[in-house]
């Protein structure tokens with residue numbers, strides 16, 4: 001492993017919308033934004049100027065081989081993640097790789113092993129874990145406030161692919177992988193459910209649907225939506241719905257847990273709020289003093305000053321860089337969690353093909 005410098009020198013591979021999000025988070029974490037490489041020399045130069053990054057690199061190899069770079073953020077189409085992460089790990093870099101980590105369980109398994117052998121920090125931005133009220137929900141479950149988990153309802157709904165004319169690299173299997181909606185956002189939903197409950201999906205049954213068989217005159221083989229039935233290791237039952245054709249839902253990751261004592265509801269489009277349901281005395285709580293230590297740690301602004309998506313992303317990157325410096329905070333999503341999401345995605349695809357129940361492994365690394 002390369003000895004990290006202070007401030008960390010960070011390089012970005014990919015300069016689109018998510019590249020901008022990653023770069024803002026890296027700057028907020030006081031890193032040195034040393035370089036970027038995008039899909040062409042022109043786009044690399046433009047991204048360096050637009051994002052305030054010191055240098056545009058001529059190639060991904062140049063950036064990965066630059067010994068002065070400590071951390072590589074991989075923000076490229078899904079099908080390129082494996083090779084880029086493998087190369088960066090091979091050069092002893094710490095890696096932040098966008099989800100889905102890879103497009104197959106085998107590749108994700110190998111990256112987990114290589115990252116462990118390299119002794120580096122390797123994380124995946126399951127950033128919705130970093131909303132303070134998600135941490136409050138997790139703390140309530142862990143403290144037994146919800147009682148025994150009985151059922152889970154989860155959904156992740158968007159509408160940016162609602163029209164047949166909407167298109168994106170994620171739709172194409174060659175760039176996005178064999179699963180689209182579930183790999184792209186179902187991964188967040190499953191990570192959220194397992195993270196908050198501390199439970200694991202033991203088996204699942206899924207059905208997927210592709211509403212438009214063509215987009216931009218290309219045949220579409222990836223799913224627009226997936227409906228998943230889950231049984232948790234605790235015996236709790238759940239239903240998960242993932243769709244990118246849900247009019248009016250922009251980025252609505254939502255879950256409701258029902259325990260024997262209390263229900264908890266969270267809506268990512270209204271992240272400062274939790275609904276606590278009880279037989280008597282249900283209430284909505286907002287981010288406020290007196291929450292769990294984990295929620296308080298992430299409450300970087302006073303109540304009434306809403307924290308949002310970029311704040312959650314900033315907290316994820318700050319915790320990644322803290323881990324590089326030897327300070328590991330609870331709840332940091334690593335390549336292990338990336339592998340878990342890919343494994344669940346492969347299980348969804350297998351079930352959609354066979355119509356059967358698919359058992360999922362307890363732990364994988």
Ligand code: SOE
Nearest residue numbers: 018099158184185188244251
């Ligand atoms: C597109 O569906 C997308 O940008 C996902 O790729 C992100 O992971 C999600 O956080 C928001 O929507």
